[in-house]
Amino acid sequence: MTRLIYVLNGPNLNMLGVREPEIYGTETLADLRSRTEKAAAANGLTIEFRQSNVEGELVNWVQEARGKAKGIIINAGAYTHTSVAVLDALQAVGLPVIEVHLSNIFRRDQFRQHSYVSLAATGIICGLGGKGYELAIEAMTDILSKGGNKA
Known part of the structure; x- marks a missing residue:
């Protein structure tokens, strides 16, 4: 039996290789x-590998994973630090x-050191x-x- 994992990527990850390569690398x-x-x-x-710049789309994909996938790998990008909606969906x-995260968020700006997703x-x-x-x-x-x- 195939074990499906959703790999979800948030905003601006479509810009990898161009956006701040000194932080995010060249891949x-x-x-x-x-x-x-x-x-x-x-x-x-x-x-199932997906990327969106839209918070609600990420929430929809998390919810969709419930009936289809065995787990979720998520790089929520900036939504990591701001989105209670993504957190609620992941918990549900x-x-x-x-x-x-590609970078070490704990060596970056203070606001990037808090993660709703981590909960x-x-x-x-x-x-x-x-x-x-x-x-x-x-x-x-x-x-x-x-x-x-889960734990």
Whole structure:
């Protein structure tokens, strides 16, 4: 049986490779997708990889994942720090959640050091660039092998 994982990306991640490469690196979102798909295949997972600049669309995708996916990997971008709506959706679906950030949010602006998403996350990976997506796949594989518990 295929284990589907939603990999959701928030605002401005479509600008990777162009936007502040000294912070976010030179990989594009397409590069991250390819990297994540390879890691998923190696771990017996399939992914639904999406990006939106619209908060409500991310909320809709989180809700959609409830009936289709075994877990969610999310880089909510700036919505990490502002969106109670994304938090509420993640908490409502009852799926394991891995929060990913390309940069180390704890070495950045003070406002970026608070994460609403973390309140719903099983785990957090930050500061490792695109490698963080691969590690999130490995972590999700481990979580699912232990029964998919949220905590």
